[in-house]
Amino acid sequence: MDGEVFEVNVHAPLLLIQGLQGSLTDGASIVNIASVDGFTGAAAGMAYSASKAALINLSMSLANVLAYRCIRVNTISPGWIGDGMRAPQEILDEAKRSNPLGRVGDYDDIANVVSFLLSEKAAYVNGTNIVVDGGDMSTTYLLNKEAAHYKS
Secondary structure, eight states: HHHHHHHHHHIIHHHHHHHHHHHHHHHOOOEEEEEHHHHHSSSSSSHHHHHHHHHHHHHHHHHHGGGGGOOOOEEEEEEEEETTTTTOOOHHHHHHHHTSSSOBBOHHHHHHHHHHHHSSTTOOSSSSSEEEEGGGGGGGGGHHHHHHHOOO
């Protein structure tokens, strides 16, 4: 099973980009979707977290390899989005409560960043990863609890 996760999350994007390389016009843009899980050790789903970390690195490497043609490669790392891949409601409720913006993201939050990265407005953005998580990675559960204590 772990090998399948790497096949889908790392090997497939690599083969797809390599296979399409000749069809891409100079100045094209590629956006891979990773996850904030790629920045943390997993309590469950180690292969998923490791594969998303590998995808972020792969994207940076491809950005360097394809830069001679001005083909940009970037990655987006979403946090909790939508139904959290069908997470139980109590976990989604806790994700909302612990998020600095007080919500989970919606699919448009990710689509808007993809649209930006594919546009000319991002013409000088290459080899980077954009975290779209409402600020989850900028804080911790305990810091949020402490802040809630002082707000009351």
